[in-house]
Amino acid sequence: MSLPTVATCDPERPENASAIRRGGEPVRRISVLGATGSIGTSTLDIVGRSGGQFQVVALTANTNAEQLAELAKRHRAEIAVVADPDQYQVLATALAGTGIEAAAGADALDAAASMPADCVVAAIVGAAGLRPTFAAVRQGRRVALANKECLVSAGQAFMSEVERCGSELLPVDSEHSAAFQTLLAAAPETIDAITLTASGGPFRTYSKEQLENVTRAEALAHPTWSMGAKISIDSATMMNKGLELIEAWHLFPVTPEQLKVLVHPQSIVHCLVSYCDGSVLAQMASPDMRTPISLALAWPGRMPTPTKRLYLAEIATLTFEAADEDRFPALRLAREAMARGGAAPAILNAANEVAVAAFLENRIGFVDIVKTVALCCESAEKEGLMTKCDTLSEVLGVDAAARCLAAAIITH
Amino acid sequence: MSLPTVATCDPERPENASAIRRGGEPVRRISVLGATGSIGTSTLDIVGRSGGQFQVVALTANTNAEQLAELAKRHRAEIAVVADPDQYQVLATALAGTGIEAAAGADALDAAASMPADCVVAAIVGAAGLRPTFAAVRQGRRVALANKECLVSAGQAFMSEVERCGSELLPVDSEHSAAFQTLLAAAPETIDAITLTASGGPFRTYSKEQLENVTRAEALAHPTWSMGAKISIDSATMMNKGLELIEAWHLFPVTPEQLKVLVHPQSIVHCLVSYCDGSVLAQMASPDMRTPISLALAWPGRMPTPTKRLYLAEIATLTFEAADEDRFPALRLAREAMARGGAAPAILNAANEVAVAAFLENRIGFVDIVKTVALCCESAEKEGLMTKCDTLSEVLGVDAAARCLAAAIITH
Numbered sequence: 001m002s003l004p005t006v007a008t009c010d011p012e013r014p015e016n017a018s019a020i021r022r023g024g025e026p027v028r029r030i031s032v033l034g035a036t037g038s039i040g041t042s043t044l045d046i047v048g049r050s051g052g053q054f055q056v057v058a059l060t061a062n063t064n065a066e067q068l069a070e071l072a073k074r075h076r077a078e079i080a081v082v083a084d085p086d087q088y089q090v091l092a093t094a095l096a097g098t099g100i101e102a103a104a105g106a107d108a109l110d111a112a113a114s115m116p117a118d119c120v121v122a123a124i125v126g127a128a129g130l131r132p133t134f135a136a137v138r139q140g141r142r143v144a145l146a147n148k149e150c151l152v153s154a155g156q157a158f159m160s161e162v163e164r165c166g167s168e169l170l171p172v173d174s175e176h177s178a179a180f181q182t183l184l185a186a187a188p189e190t191i192d193a194i195t196l197t198a199s200g201g202p203f204r205t206y207s208k209e210q211l212e213n214v215t216r217a218e219a220l221a222h223p224t225w226s227m228g229a230k231i232s233i234d235s236a237t238m239m240n241k242g243l244e245l246i247e248a249w250h251l252f253p254v255t256p257e258q259l260k261v262l263v264h265p266q267s268i269v270h271c272l273v274s275y276c277d278g279s280v281l282a283q284m285a286s287p288d289m290r291t292p293i294s295l296a297l298a299w300p301g302r303m304p305t306p307t308k309r310l311y312l313a314e315i316a317t318l319t320f321e322a323a324d325e326d327r328f329p330a331l332r333l334a335r336e337a338m339a340r341g342g343a344a345p346a347i348l349n350a351a352n353e354v355a356v357a358a359f360l361e362n363r364i365g366f367v368d369i370v371k372t373v374a375l376c377c378e379s380a381e382k383e384g385l386m387t388k389c390d391t392l393s394e395v396l397g398v399d400a401a402a403r404c405l406a407a408a409i410i411t412h
Numbered sequence: 413m414s415l416p417t418v419a420t421c422d423p424e425r426p427e428n429a430s431a432i433r434r435g436g437e438p439v440r441r442i443s444v445l446g447a448t449g450s451i452g453t454s455t456l457d458i459v460g461r462s463g464g465q466f467q468v469v470a471l472t473a474n475t476n477a478e479q480l481a482e483l484a485k486r487h488r489a490e491i492a493v494v495a496d497p498d499q500y501q502v503l504a505t506a507l508a509g510t511g512i513e514a515a516a517g518a519d520a521l522d523a524a525a526s527m528p529a530d531c532v533v534a535a536i537v538g539a540a541g542l543r544p545t546f547a548a549v550r551q552g553r554r555v556a557l558a559n560k561e562c563l564v565s566a567g568q569a570f571m572s573e574v575e576r577c578g579s580e581l582l583p584v585d586s587e588h589s590a591a592f593q594t595l596l597a598a599a600p601e602t603i604d605a606i607t608l609t610a611s612g613g614p615f616r617t618y619s620k621e622q623l624e625n626v627t628r629a630e631a632l633a634h635p636t637w638s639m640g641a642k643i644s645i646d647s648a649t650m651m652n653k654g655l656e657l658i659e660a661w662h663l664f665p666v667t668p669e670q671l672k673v674l675v676h677p678q679s680i681v682h683c684l685v686s687y688c689d690g691s692v693l694a695q696m697a698s699p700d701m702r703t704p705i706s707l708a709l710a711w712p713g714r715m716p717t718p719t720k721r722l723y724l725a726e727i728a729t730l731t732f733e734a735a736d737e738d739r740f741p742a743l744r745l746a747r748e749a750m751a752r753g754g755a756a757p758a759i760l761n762a763a764n765e766v767a768v769a770a771f772l773e774n775r776i777g778f779v780d781i782v783k784t785v786a787l788c789c790e791s792a793e794k795e796g797l798m799t800k801c802d803t804l805s806e807v808l809g810v811d812a813a814a815r816c817l818a819a820a821i822i823t824h
Contacts, residue, residue, distance in 0.1 A: 181691065181693060182693065184596045186714075187712075187713055187714070190713065190714040192721075195724075262724055262725060263725075264724075269694075272696070272724070274721070274722070275714050276714055276715070276716045276717075277703050277706045277707060277710070277714045277715060277716065277717045277719065278697045278698060278700065278702070278703040278717050278719030278720070278721065278722070279593065279695060279696075279697050279703055279707065279714070280695070280696040280697060280722050281593060281594065281693065281694070281695055281696075282681075282693070282694045282695075282696060283691060283692070283693055283694075284684070284691075284692040284693075284694060285690045285691050285692060286690060288690065290690070291689050291690040291691055294689045295689060295691065298689070300599075301599055301602065302598075302599070302602035302687050302688055302689045302691070303688070303689060304688045304689065305688075305689045305690050307689065307690030308690070309604075309686070309690065310686070310690070310692050312674055312676075312684070312732035313674060313675075313732050313733055313734040315732065316731060316732060316733065317729060317730070317731050317732075318729070318730045318731075318732075319728060319729050319730075320724035320725050320727065320728060320729075320730075321725055321728065322725040
């Protein structure tokens with residue numbers, strides 16, 4: 001209660017950019033897995049603005065060798081790795097004479113993730129991110145986690161590995177970053193509930209009949225966040241929020257029953273933690289991933305970002321409504337997978353990935369996405385796939401089998 | 413990030429009432445100064461529900477000896493003190509044979525405040541709370557502060573005393589309790605702003621002309637909080653929020669420019685702390701003082717309260733608007749007093765207390781309250797009252813002089 005008075009930390013004034021360098025803290029070494037994606041480029045945007053607070057170790061990408069080389073040169077990375085071996089020559093040529101090492105292939109990716117760094121930003125999308133993110137955890141320092149599959153499909157194995165390796169896990173999702181900030185100093189027994197907010201997506205007010213007829217273009221137009229195609233569709237079905245419930249279940253000391261979803265169309269409040277004394281702590285911010293990314297990089301400090309400041313008097317109104325699991329059954333499916341445990345969340349996630357891809361290829365309709373996932377979960381139960389899922393290789397096996405099942409359901 | 417999973421802390425189930433007794437924590441000894449007032453009775457309500465987590469040391473009241481005796485018996489206090497010496501016999505008679513000591517007068521009040529306790533709830537209203545609260549600070553443990561004058565009028569002297577005595581100060585105002593919770597783990601240099609919300613009072617939408625004609629009864633009808641007469645009028649003029657700005661300035665590591673006011677008619681969000689990364693942490697709760705009181709008692713734990721749970725899907729809409737210092741000039745006067753420092757906040761507060769009393773006696777009109785305060789501040793400047801104000805006796809001198817000035821302004 002008796003901290004000294006200080007000046008404002010204004011991101012427009014570069015002399016204040018050293019907010020996280022308290023007590024002469026040294027430059028932080030950072031790697032970014034999935035550097036050319038949405039989270040990766042936002043991360044490097046922050047790194048570029050930080051005035052030399054970070055030193056880039058490894059940058060990786062899936063196929064885009066040219067952009068990867070560009071980023072590696074701009075941020076003076078030590079090594080750049082492209083997952084697709086066919087892209088090695090493009091990368092090596094672009095980096096020739098720069099002193100930046102070029103490498104390609106799955107093993108090189110894991111090796112880059114394992115390189116010593118103060119923080120590895122794990123931002124590879126989908127099941128492809130599992131192995132490299134596990135490798136980053138084994139490195140034993142901080143992992144800023146943006147990959148959903150590590151928690152959704154491999155939650156148990158992943159959290160065990162985090163504990164075994166003494167890693168520090170910081171969530172990068174806006175909702176989980178919000179929960180992390182509002183759970184500070186909370187004794188677990190004082191937490192009543194954690195409520196993740198959802199924009200409700202572009203079809204929040206649609207009837208079941210209207211949902212039958214939505215198009216690919218309509219589903220891709222998210223009202224508040226600018227995101228990739230897969231996550232935009234997941235927002236439209238609300239499967240995204242279902243997957244986030246599963247993530248939160250692994251990250252925070254709560255039961256599935258203590259995890260709630262609240263529809264909040266403005267996407268300003270990201271998460272609310274309710275306590276036993278009636279207090280609710282909430283985190284708000286303009287929808288910009290650079291805020292949660294910067295927190296994961298700077299924690300326990302904070303660093304200036306160019307995120308648009310929140311002026312609630314201008315926004316004027318925040319609205320909230322209950323989530324409708326009847327029109328958006330993905331939420332119910334996710335809760336069922338959480339309750340089922342074991343392989344169920346991995347099957348849910350794999351089936352959803354296949355179904356969303358089929359929708360994006362115009363092979364199935366919008367409501368068929370969640371129907372496919374539900375059928376796949378039922379079918380997996382019958383075929384004995386709902387086993388335990390304690391190791392990464394078990395997860396990968398279940399994931400592959402569920403994809404086959406989902407593909408078969410879509411074809412027939 | 414790897415806390416154990418726990419059960420819900422449900423205030424309806426008494427077996428969970430021990431949330432704050434972690435690790436076999438012993439029963440906490442507590443005194444309540446101003447036990448018969450609004451904060452005092454709410455405090456004892458929580459104490460009564462806690463299932464023996466608190467042992468009551470001293471209870472004090474200004475004049476209501478009968479209610480004080482009743483509370484002392486119900487909560488098995490060690491001593492009960494009434495400030496008014498004329499009430500001693502009433503108190504002593506009511507407590508005869510109970511084993512509870514009875515005392516009266518200002519010195520007895522200070523002595524009771526100084527008795528060893530883990531927490532002293534300082535809830536005496538007005539300048540009368542200054543001496544006993546300073547005495548409670550000298551006791552050297554925790555002070556749960558509800559008296560405004562200690563910070564508004566005597567801020568510098570009070571905070572020096574808190575530091576000198578190694579006391580732990582926890583704010584009980586809902587806005588400052590909210591700020592305290594949302595400032596946890598914040599490095600001062602990462603704080604952009606602290607925004608206190610204000611309901612806007614019953615005249616939020618009134619024009620300047622309409623404000624000229626409001627009555628005593630209209631001014632006493634607060635839209636969201638049930639409070640005493642003085643604070644209800646202060647809410648209607650918004651002087652309450654001005655005084656809270658001054659309190660926050662002493663409590664938290666920010667400059668006056670970093671302190672903001674935001675009108676929020678629903679009184680659900682109590683305070684917002686904005687950080688340099690674009691994050692805004694907010695505390696929300698149904699308007700019930702038992703939530704901030706319980707936090708001050710249980711911190712760093714939390715304890716169940718009967719505060720109505722917040723269901724945002726039911727509340728549906730939260731609105732925010734800028735505060736209008738033209739229609740509500742009390743906010744500007746408070747900012748000027750903060751900027752002026754020294755004796756200025758004490759003069760502001762004393763003049764306001766006199767003017768509100770005159771309004772409640774129908775001696776002046778509603779808009780005259782703030783006009784009187786403004787005139788008194790100008791007059792105090794001319795008469796050389798704007799001196800330094802570093803000790804409690806200097807504060808008391810300035811307070812008395814300002815009261816005389818304000819009374820003279822009202823009479824002429």
